[in-house]
Amino acid sequence: MRPVSFDAGLGSASLVLYSRSDAPGRSRGLPGTVRGGCEFDPDVRSRSAAWPAVLWCLFFAAVQVFWAIGGNLGLASSAGSELAARRPPAFVVFGLWGVAGLLGIGAVFAAIAGWQPLTIRQLRVCRALTVIIAVALLLRGAYVELALAANVGHLRRTVGPLEARWSLILWNPWFMIGGACFLILALLVQHRLKVAHDPA
Numbered sequence: 001m002r003p004v005s006f007d008a009g010l011g012s013a014s015l016v017l018y019s020r021s022d023a024p025g026r027s028r029g030l031p032g033t034v035r036g037g038c039e040f041d042p043d044v045r046s047r048s049a050a051w052p053a054v055l056w057c058l059f060f061a062a063v064q065v066f067w068a069i070g071g072n073l074g075l076a077s078s079a080g081s082e083l084a085a086r087r088p089p090a091f092v093v094f095g096l097w098g099v100a101g102l103l104g105i106g107a108v109f110a111a112i113a114g115w116q117p118l119t120i121r122q123l124r125v126c127r128a129l130t131v132i133i134a135v136a137l138l139l140r141g142a143y144v145e146l147a148l149a150a151n152v153g154h155l156r157r158t159v160g161p162l163e164a165r166w167s168l169i170l171w172n173p174w175f176m177i178g179g180a181c182f183l184i185l186a187l188l189v190q191h192r193l194k195v196a197h198d199p200a
Contacts, residue, residue, distance in 0.1 A: 049188035050114020052181040053130075054107045060178070061103035068096035077166035080159060106133065110182070113189055123193045130186035137179030145172035 067075045076084040083091060112118075113126040147155050148168055156164040 047115055049184050050110050053110035053114075053178075053185045056178045056181045057103045057107035057110060060174075061100045061107065064096050064100035064103065068092055068100065074166075077162055078171055080163050110185055113185060118192070120193065120196050123189060123196060127186055127189045127193065130182050130189055134179045134182035134186055137175050137182060139179075141172040141175030141179060145176075148172070 063074070066073075072084065079091070079095070109126075109129065113130060118126065144167060147153075148159075148164055159167070
């Protein structure tokens with residue numbers, strides 16, 4: 001709707017009325033502005049911050065699917081030689097397909113948190129979930145890395161030399177990278193909340 005002016009009876013003074021969508025600072029499409037009175041658009045920074053988490057989840061999900069359909073490259077270094085050789089049905093269904101499904105959900109969630117217009121309540125939920133995911137991934141990677149490096153409880157002997165070596169140089173850092181990706185997303189969701197509370 002275009003601005004409407006009318007004579008207020010005070011000489012040349014006029015009053016300009018704007019629709020909600022046309023008011024200055026609230027135009028549709030501006031970063032962090034009100035849409036429909038309650039939803040807040042992501043800005044460029046939050047859109048960009050979602051990409052690392054989305055790509056991390058999608059890539060890891062693709063690896064899980066590759067293993068689930070019969071691929072062997074890297075499986076022994078992650079799950080252990082015995083489990084990779086036997087491939088029990090429960091491991092394939094829950095340990096591979098199940099993890100791939102969870103990672104797919106994680107990618108969708110990261111995309112929603114970073115790219116979709118959300119209400120303040122939805123942003124708060126996204127912030128809490130991204131923090132939980134980030135902390136879980138960081139702790140998982142760091143704990144196993146330190147436990148293997150220090151050989152706590154003879155852990156290296158338990159998991160085997162191949163799995164221990166690749167866990168130290170690849171898989172544990174990979175989980176920590178994922179945690180960092182979701183931590184970045186959590187910080188940008190917090191930024192979206194700040195913009196939502198103070199659009200100006």
